[in-house]
Amino acid sequence: MCGSGTLLIEAAMLAANMAPGVKRKSWCFEALEDFEPEVWAEVKSEANVQARRGVKKTDSRFWGFDNDPKVLRTARENAKRAGVDDLITFELGDASKVTKPVEFEEGVIVCNPPYGERLGTEPGLLPYTLSLVIS
């Protein structure tokens, strides 16, 4: 239920010690009168070096599953834009049938199921809730 990958991308950025918003093109404070572009360029450059190093250094790996191929395409694009696509594998899959990636002994499952109110109905959500509790 990874959708467009927000949770995975943020987790991967944390694991790689990437500064939040490191890929962001512009910030409101750049319009301030006393903004110093040279200082900011240096800060950004350092943050980008740290991000690239962090991605190479971290042992953490992430898997995202969703049963909608369209959102997975968006998720892959988002991960690439955020610079963490090497750390995340997105796969088409049903949440109730997901198995553990073989190369890891331990991990944490995080899921963001359909909310009901916005994306479906309460009875329609029950099978997801039950399968997640049981498995």
Ligand SMILES: C[S@@+](CC[C@H](N)C(=O)[O-])C[C@H]1O[C@@H](n2cnc3c(N)ncnc32)[C@H](O)[C@@H]1O
């Ligand atoms: C609330 S959205 C997730 C939003 C996500 N956090 C994001 O950043 O976009 C729920 C997702 O669950 C997916 N989904 C619903 N039923 C599923 C199932 N049985 N197996 C896998 N994914 C499922 C939907 O396609 C949808 O993308």
